[in-house]
Amino acid sequence: MAGRETITLRATGDRLQRLGFTGNALSIDSATLDGVPVAASVQEDVLSFDLPKPLARGRIVRLALTYHGRPARGLSGSATSLYTTYFACDWMICPQDRFGDKAAFSLALRVPTGMDTLSVGRLIARAPTRDGGEVHRWKAPRPYSPYLFGFAVGRFARAGDRIGSAKLSYLSDVADTAELKRRFAETSQMVQFLSDRAGAPLPVSEYSQLLVEGREAQEAATYSVLGVDALATKADDPTEDWAVVHELAHQWWGNLVTxxxxxxxxxxxxxxxxxxxxxxxxxxxxxxxxxxxxxxxxxxxxxxxxxxxxxxxxxxxxxxxxxxxxxxxxxxxxxxxxxxxxxxxxxxxxxxxxxxxxxxxxxxxxxxxxxxxxxxxxxxxxxxxxxxxxxxxxxxxxxxxxxxxxxx
Structure with a gap:
């Protein structure tokens, strides 16, 4: 994969001389801080950028990066789809375990024409490219911890529901619309129950559930990735719907309150x-x-x-x-x-x-x-x-x- 990324950050200490992020398998092609080149290095699983001069406390700067490589973790898929998992900082530059560093997030995905995408928040624009592809632009509704960033690309069957003003979307490349409706039939009831216990409605205007192969069970900021083998095979089986409700509950405890x-x-x-x-x-x-x-x-x-x-x-x-x-x-x-x-x-x-x-x-x-x-x-x-x-x-x-x- 290859990407361009811009990180806007504020120095919280005085005379900051180095920026540190989670190390990964990506190669940094270029890095500039407010237009001035900075050098990147990786030591003991930390990706560092040495600054040309120290930053004063409160200074806001922009780190612009280009990179490429094959992520060691954080990406899974099949012959017809690709989706991210927990390790967001293996496919982008971010601090994986610094949950307190919540950040605004927007993502532009360049994909072949006709492909579907899913990411954090909502799709705000879809435009053709000169090479016959498309760019899908997504934007998060609020700042989130970096491990909650993610995306999926594929040709997905879709189904949906509504609860109050919130939209529920179900997507998959391994199940048709009828099966999606059956497998996620109780999501709206779960939302109602959790909203009551939390004392707050579903924190997002659209919540999606992506059904994939395997035993995946992972929340992202405004959606969840759920494996077929992690879901119930029988209706009304109280032992097998844990993944759906557990990942949904994270919309309140984990994603909203962190x-x-x-x-x-x-x-x-x-x-x-x-x-x-x-x-x-x-x-x-x-x-x-x-x-x-x-x-x-x-x-x-x-x-x-x-x-x-x-x-x-x-x-x-x-x-x-x-x-x-x-x-x-x-x-x-x-x-x-x-x-x-x-x-x-x-x-x-x-x-x-x-x-x-x-x-x-x-x-x-x-x-x-x-x-x-x-x-x-x-x-x-x-x-x-x-x-x-x-x-x-x-x-x-x-x-x-x-x-x-x-x-x-």
Whole structure:
């Protein structure tokens, strides 16, 4: 692939001398800062640009890049389609794990005439090119964390629905319109349930679900990529619709309300894992809720049996991805269930609504959830959050080898 990219940035420290991004397999062909050439280098998985002179705090500049290469991660597809996955910073220049660096995003895709595209936000323009192709221009509705950037290109069957003013779109190159309608028949009911529990409507005016081969289950800023093998094969099967509701829930918890750093990633994933169980309780009954949490408990028990259990906001390195998920996803969901049992229905859901509405569009830490739950319940929850979330007594333990940040 080849691309041109412009990044507008502001220096948050004084005398900034170097810009750092996630290293990848792309080759930088040219790089300029406000028109002045800058040199690029990669060391220890960090792509750096040394600046011709230091930047003062508050200075706004434009880094213009051209690049080409074959991304090592972040792109998947079939004979008829191409789509991005979690590792956005393998196909563009960005900071993958700096969730607090939300950015406005627009993307122009040059594709053959007749191809369909999907990206963040909405399609704002479609124009022919001199070589017989087309350029599709997409624009995000608000700033998002870079890992949520993405796109897809293919010849897609389409179906859709509406809920209130929001448009729901279903796309695939492996299923026809009838199958799309069947597989995503309950998306509108899920939106209604999650909107009620969040105290806020679906945060985007159009939400799309792209059905592909395999077991893909990944949220992007305004859409999700879902593999056929990750979806239910039987109607009304409470064990098999987790991927649809989990990735949809990220539109509120993760995309709209975002953990400031990877340390509090459980706020993204633990809450959405819990909300998957809550949906199943709403749709199928208490037994389905208990069964979903039993899965989470089993994963955490497996990590504990291997000698690894950490507080939810532990700032160390995990030995592998499964263990990271056992803590941030599974233990996070179990903590939300524990809060619900202690606070009661009214106070718990009021606290989640308060947390979601207050921090919509912003960044959060675990303290923000603690304050919201305390305000709704009138109780001092600091000892409980200290036990489950901060765990200061574990801070001195040496870290194991690093594990990568998890995709959803």
């Amino acid at each position: 953990c400031a750093t990877l340390q509090d990633f459980w706020l993204n994933e633990g809450i959405t894992t819990f909300m998957t169980a809550a949906w199943k309780e709403h749709r199928y009954g208490r037994a389905a809720y208990d069964a979903e949490l039993a899965v989470a408990r089993g994963r955490l028990d497996k990590a504990r049996a291997a000698g690894f259990d950490k507080p939810l906001a532990w700032d160390g390195r995990y030995p592998n991805l499964a263990t990271r998920r056992a803590v941030q996803y599974s233990k996070g969901a179990l903590f939300m269930d524990h809060l619900r049992a202690i606070l009661g229905e009214d106070a718990f859901w009021a606290g989640l609504r308060r947390y979601t509405r207050k921090h919509a569009g912003g960044l959060v830490t675990s303290m923000d959830l603690e304050k919201a739950m305390e305000a709704s319940s009138g109780r001092d929850l600091h000892p409980l959050f200290s036990e489950w979330v901060s765990g200061a007594d574990n801070a001195s333990e040496p870290p194991p080898p690093a594990a990568p940040a998890p995709a959803s």
